[in-house]
Amino acid sequence: xxxxxxxxxxxxxxxxxxxxxxxxxxxxxxxxxxxxxxxxxxxxxxxxxxxxxxxxxxxxxxxxxxxxxxxxxxxxxxxxxxxxxxxxxxxxxxxxxxxxxxxxxxxxxxxxxxxxxxxxxxxxxxxxxxxxxxxxxxxxxxxxxxxxxxxxxxxxxxxxxxxxxxxxxxxxxxxxxxxxxxxxxxxxxxxxxxxxxxxxxxxxxxxxxxxxxxxxxxxxxxxxxxxxxxxxxxxxxxxxxxxxxxxxxxxxxxxxxxxxxxxxxxxxxxxxxxxxxxxxxxxxxxxxxxxxxxxxxxxxxxxxxxxxxxxxxxxxxxxxxxxxxxxxxxxxxxxxxxxxxxxxxxxxxxxxxxxxxxxxxxxxxxxxxxxxxxxxxxxxxxxxxxxxxxxxxxxxxxxxxxxxxxxxxxxxxxxxxxxxxxxxxxxxxxxxxxxxxxxxxxxxxxxxxxxxxxxxxxxxxxxxxxxxxxxxxxxxxx
Numbered sequence: 001x002x003x004x005x006x007x008x009x010x011x012x013x014x015x016x017x018x019x020x021x022x023x024x025x026x027x028x029x030x031x032x033x034x035x036x037x038x039x040x041x042x043x044x045x046x047x048x049x050x051x052x053x054x055x056x057x058x059x060x061x062x063x064x065x066x067x068x069x070x071x072x073x074x075x076x077x078x079x080x081x082x083x084x085x086x087x088x089x090x091x092x093x094x095x096x097x098x099x100x101x102x103x104x105x106x107x108x109x110x111x112x113x114x115x116x117x118x119x120x121x122x123x124x125x126x127x128x129x130x131x132x133x134x135x136x137x138x139x140x141x142x143x144x145x146x147x148x149x150x151x152x153x154x155x156x157x158x159x160x161x162x163x164x165x166x167x168x169x170x171x172x173x174x175x176x177x178x179x180x181x182x183x184x185x186x187x188x189x190x191x192x193x194x195x196x197x198x199x200x201x202x203x204x205x206x207x208x209x210x211x212x213x214x215x216x217x218x219x220x221x222x223x224x225x226x227x228x229x230x231x232x233x234x235x236x237x238x239x240x241x242x243x244x245x246x247x248x249x250x251x252x253x254x255x256x257x258x259x260x261x262x263x264x265x266x267x268x269x270x271x272x273x274x275x276x277x278x279x280x281x282x283x284x285x286x287x288x289x290x291x292x293x294x295x296x297x298x299x300x301x302x303x304x305x306x307x308x309x310x311x312x313x314x315x316x317x318x319x320x321x322x323x324x325x326x327x328x329x330x331x332x333x334x335x336x337x338x339x340x341x342x343x344x345x346x347x348x349x350x351x352x353x354x355x356x357x358x359x360x361x362x363x364x365x366x367x368x369x370x371x372x373x374x375x376x377x378x379x380x381x382x383x384x385x386x387x388x389x390x391x392x393x394x395x396x397x398x399x400x401x402x403x404x405x406x407x408x409x410x411x412x413x414x415x416x417x418x419x420x421x422x423x424x425x426x427x428x429x430x431x432x433x434x435x436x437x438x439x440x441x442x443x444x445x446x447x448x449x450x451x452x453x454x455x456x457x458x459x460x461x462x463x464x465x466x467x468x469x470x471x472x473x474x475x476x477x478x
Contacts, residue, residue: 043210047154048166050212054078054139055205057106057158058090058129060098071095074157074205075105075129076214077138080241082248086138088129089244090204091219092120095127105131108164119247123187123255123323123390124235125219126243139206142213144192144236147171155196155218155232157205169196169232176233177316179220187393188243190320191233192216198232207234216240242324256325256348259291260284260298261384262315274303275339281305282318296346299337306334316393319384323351351388377402380432381421389419390455396431397421397453416467417454423462424451440469 028036054077061068073094077086088105095103095118105113115129147153151171158165173193179186194207198218207216216234246253263270263283271279281303287293298304304312308331312318325331327350335342378400383393400420416422422430425439426449440448447466454463 044154044166044168047208047210047212048156051139051154051156051206051208051214052164052166053108053137054086055108055156055164056088058088058094058204059104059106060095061102062097062099071098072158072201073203074201074218076156076204076206076217077136078141078214078244079138080244080248082245086131086136088115088131089217089240090127090129091217092122092125092127094204095129096120096122103129105129107133107136109135119251121243121247121253123253124239124243125186126217126235126240126247128244128247139208140213141241142209142211142215142237144215144238147174147192147209147215147236149173152210153194153196153215154208154210155194155198155202155205155234156208157198157202157218165202167197169194172231174236175313175317177320179233188239188320188323189316190236190239191219192236194232194234196232198234202232207237213237214240239324254327255323255351256327256329257292257351258322258346258348259288259293261286261288261382262318264315264383266315271303274301274336276303276336279314281312281336282315292346292348296333296344298333298335298344298346301337303336304333305336305341306332308332315383319393322348376400376416378422378433378436386421391421391453391460395421395453395460396429397423398430398433398436416450416452416465420452420454420465421460422450422452427451 056075056077058073058075060071060073062071063069071094073090075088075090075094078089079086100115100118103114103118105115107113111133113131113133115131117128117130119128119130121127149171153169153171155167155169156165171192172195176191176193177189179189179191192207192215194216196207198221202218203220205218206214207218209215215237217237217240218232218234220233221231243253261284263285266279266283268279270283271277274283284293284298284300284302284304286300287298304318306312307318307321308325310321312321325348327348330345330347333344333346335344378398381391381395381397381399385399386393386395389399398421400416400418400422402418422436424430425436426443428439430436430439447468450465450467452463452465453460455461
């Protein structure tokens with residue numbers, strides 16, 4: 001009822017126009033209200049009918065620790081400039097780790113099919129499923145950049161397995177970032193927020209505008225109890241199109257790389273010291289050697305305020321924009337240096353990725369303390385390092401940055417590995433070298449159980465490892 005009244009109010013304002021100074025606007029009659037509601041309802045019904053043939057229900061199964069886990073979700077049939085044959089776009093977590101024969105897709109006409117190819121990108125939680133079936137009417141892409149707060153949208157999918165469900169809402173906010181999505185490592189975050197009901201099973205379904213075009217892929221909800229509380233999140237269609245194009249062309253997403261560490265706690269006081277009247281842009285705290293940033297002449301304390309013609313809101317905004325910039329593209333950056341604006345030109349290279357076999361060099365930033373002992377060295381994990389290594393930006397813990405001579409058999413997964421993130425020492429959370437040293441000192445001699453996170457098959461995976469400290473060699477130092 002609330003949504004119907006809101007829709008009527010919007011339509012009435014458009015039809016009748018603004019109030020004038022003579023205050024001669026008249027209350028619409030009951031008949032006029034009924035006409036407006038009837039028109040609005042017919043428009044929503046038309047859009048739903050137009051798009052529903054492209055919406056699919058997805059079920060998948062995967063083995064996990066000798067048991068079978070089932071996942072359900074939604075998807076949308078779409079095309080792209082690189083593929084005129086319709087394919088399915090969905091969330092990666094709906095089909096992750098499932099074999100092709102264990103993925104079942106229910107089309108709107110009742111056919112049940114399996115994909116012959118699956119292409120995934122965990123950093124955006126998106127996947128492409130290719131099918132051979134014909135006689136399919138795909139949906140059309142919309143332009144998510146043209147959405148404004150208050151625009152009406154439809155969320156379509158299969159909540160709780162109820163296929164071909166439609167809910168109505170508005171765009172509540174744009175550019176939602178730094179969301180902690182349980183069980184998922186999503187680096188490219190620029191979510192649309194909507195109050196259109198998104199429930200379990202809606203994941204991967206389309207968000208549709210009133211022109212019947214796909215403006216987002218429904219991904220997550222903010223909820224106290226697991227149901228819909230009026231806060232849902234969708235990946236904007238322009239981001240989805242970029243990811244999908246990369247997956248179809250390269251089989252993976254080639255992400256841009258700049259080569260800087262950014263200030264994650266940029267304060268208003270620091271901004272004013274740098275001649276800014278508000279917190280905006282991304283402050284550089286370190287420029288890595290032999291990187292695009294170094295080649296472009298970026299320096300510590302530079303504030304990047306514009307990247308490729310778009311104002312930079314904060315460090316997460318810049319990280320997202322850089323990673324989604326095509327590799328080898330020349331980009332103009334506007335920076336503030338000593339209070340004066342400057343323009344730099346940078347050519348981005350491809351982001352180094354542990355999953356592609358590249359091992360980045362991670363020198364310890366000046367002023368940051370580390371824990372050292374005979375077998376390894378650790379330092380606090382920053383959001384920038386987390387993103388670079390494939391962890392979620394909000395991951396906490398100590399990063400193993402070196403192992404002395406690769407001590408021990410690094411192929412033994414029960415041992416501490418390079419680039420592991422130590423989250424707990426004997427069930428005690430640790431985030432700093434001092435906390436790590438204190439936790440270790442409270443334990444008698446013998447192996448200690450560490451809870452660590454490790455990149456395995458492209459995904460952060462929790463593990464328990466046994467570690468024997470050498471207290472005589474252990475130090476915490478700058």
